[in-house]
Amino acid sequence: MEKYRDKALPVEERVADLLGRMTLEEKVAQMATCLYSDLVDDSDGCTSIREMNLSPEKIGKLFENGMGQVAIITACNKDPADAAAIVNDIQKIAVEQTRLGIPVIFDAEGAVGLIARDSTHNPMPIGMAASFNPELVEHMMGLAREQMKSVGVREVFAPVIDITRDPRWGRLEETFGEDPYLVSRMGTAFIKGLQGGDLREGVASTAKHFLAYGLSEGGMNMGSCKLSERDIYEQAAMPFEAAVKEADIAGVMSSYNDIDGEPVTGSIR
Incomplete structure (x- = not known):
């Protein structure tokens, strides 16, 4: 197990290990933010973001080097249980399908x-x-x-x-x-x-x-x-x-x- 994944180690040691592994592009990506609307499939002509589904292709492209934040996640306008499921789906891609598996932060107004x-x-x-x-x-x-x-x-x-x-x-x-x-x-x-x-x-x-x-x-x-x-x-x-x-x-x-x-x-x- 990489040191930065080991929860038993001090935070400072984990952070130092993670930074030592990161490329410049991955460091810059952690300072970036994308909108929830950037992550949905809008190709079917649907005008309501609430009815749009997540696009794994778009997420994979945007998260190529990781991602710092997903902004205004509540713009999905879903019921709470569905909104939580969407957050989990996005986080799963960030953790399991990026090189370093750094979770994203979800924010809102x-x-x-x-x-x-x-x-x-x-x-x-x-x-x-x-x-x-x-x-x-x-x-x-x-x-x-x-x-x-x-x-x-x-x-x-x-x-x-x-x-x-x-x-x-x-x-x-x-x-x-x-x-x-x-x-x-x-x-x-x-x-x-x-x-x-x-x-x-x-x-x-x-x-x-x-x-x-x-x-x-x-x-x-x-x-x-x-x-x-x-x-x-x-x-x-x-x-x-x-x-x-x-x-x-x-x-x-x-x-x-x-x-x-x-x-x-x-x-x-």
Whole structure:
């Protein structure tokens, strides 16, 4: 047995062994994401993705060097049992039909819980914030975590912890509002509920969007942001600092805006 497959060995030793075996192409593939819609057979003229079947040929081609993530797996719009079966079928190919057998991570949107057929949809985050009850938010996300795990989702793109103060911004309802302290409290509660006390039994949370995405000029989505360095640190960055230091957030998504002309995704600061 290869060292990286031996669960009895320390994680660090297994990772070092696996990296030593990987080609450049396989390493790059682990940073890639494909959509569920990329994996289905759409050749029969069916217009409903719910009725489309998985295409082993497409999966085999996309997974030639492995695959990091399958995004928005809940787009299959299947009943929970069928969605779980689809996840298992895709994972079986990743584990058994690729050279190294690295499992893929299945992710989904999760601003109100698991966004999928027959799941529980909680109030939008702006409504959660209006409760001023972080304990309730943590409890709700703990229940959502179990629903996510039941269909194989182990990472979600949530919460949105952007600060926003312009009602023209089109994603306002996804946020916890305008106050950095309230957003920090609600955001950390949300993350703790999703990830649980042990991430091995939880769902990885991805906080977004770093940085100052909701404070654009004129409320324009993906618009330029003009803030002083002090405002960025004391307002826009505060919820992300709390997410990292208090909730041990698993991931952070970069934003799509620029700050004073510098694109966030291309910043070297």
